[in-house]
Amino acid sequence: EIVMTQSRLSSPVTLGQPASISCRSSQSLAHSDGNTYLSWLQQRPGQPPRLLIYKISTRFSGVPDRFSGSGAGTDFTLNISRVEAEDVGIYYCMQATQFPLTFGGGTKVEIK
Amino acid sequence: EVQLVQSGAEVKKPGESLKISCMGSGYSFSTYWIGWVRLMPGKGLEWMGIIYPDDSDTRYSPSFRGQVTISADKSLRTTYLQLSSLKASDTAIYYCARLGYGDVYAMDVWGQGTMVTVSS
Numbered sequence: 286e287i288v289m290t291q292s293r294l295s296s297p298v299t300l301g302q303p304a305s306i307s308c309r310s311s312q313s314l315a316h317s318d319g320n321t322y323l324s325w326l327q328q329r330p331g332q333p334p335r336l337l338i339y340k341i342s343t344r345f346s347g348v349p350d351r352f353s354g355s356g357a358g359t360d361f362t363l364n365i366s367r368v369e370a371e372d373v374g375i376y377y378c379m380q381a382t383q384f385p386l387t388f389g390g391g392t393k394v395e396i397k
Numbered sequence: 398e399v400q401l402v403q404s405g406a407e408v409k410k411p412g413e414s415l416k417i418s419c420m421g422s423g424y425s426f427s428t429y430w431i432g433w434v435r436l437m438p439g440k441g442l443e444w445m446g447i448i449y450p451d452d453s454d455t456r457y458s459p460s461f462r463g464q465v466t467i468s469a470d471k472s473l474r475t476t477y478l479q480l481s482s483l484k485a486s487d488t489a490i491y492y493c494a495r496l497g498y499g500d501v502y503a504m505d506v507w508g509q510g511t512m513v514t515v516s517s
Contacts, residue, residue: 345505379504390441
């Protein structure tokens with residue numbers, strides 16, 4: 286089973302400032318088909334999770350362009366260029382390269 | 398509109414059993430994997446298992462194998478999560494989610510969640 290480990294944000298974020306969340310996998314997420322199936326999900330309070338980014342860096346339909354993803358192999362990052370109030374919630378990385386699929390522990394984004 | 402609609406909240410006593418449903422609409426139901434995810438109070442998302450409705454191929458997380466049963470009825474466009482011998486520690490929100498196909502190979506559509514409370 287691939288273990289996903291996420292960073293914690295060091296402190297609440299000021300509105301309009303950037304935020305960066307890291308995710309590391311216990312083994313490479315590169316699939317034999319050439320793709321890397323690392324995605325990011327957002328869970329706002331009281332709501333189901335929502336897909337933000339898939340295959341490391343592709344934004345899902347309707348996701349604002351202030352969200353971006355990067356990385357390769359075992360190290361990945363989700364960036365929010367300018368945090369807005371609606372971005373409050375918990376962010377999860379998830380790998381779909383092999384079964385069982387696994388989530389990171391989640392990173393909470395709070396506003397200062 | 399593509400959506401997954403789950404059955405309603407449940408309150409159960411320890412030792413009882415439970416079956417939660419998740420009905421898909423707006424897409425070719427049989428040809429997308431549907432997974433189940435647990436969210437315990439104050440904890441993170443946990444992937445429980447997944448089923449391919451067309452042939453009921455099912456894969457479980459090692460943490461949940463033997464503890465839950467996932468099934469599907471493609472004629473009803475519905476997948477199920479069965480929990481037996483419930484304990485207080487099964488209190489959680491359970492989500493179903495679709496694993497996208499082709500380019501979007503990620504959990505792209507989520508049900509609204511089913512809250513399960515186990516209490517004597």
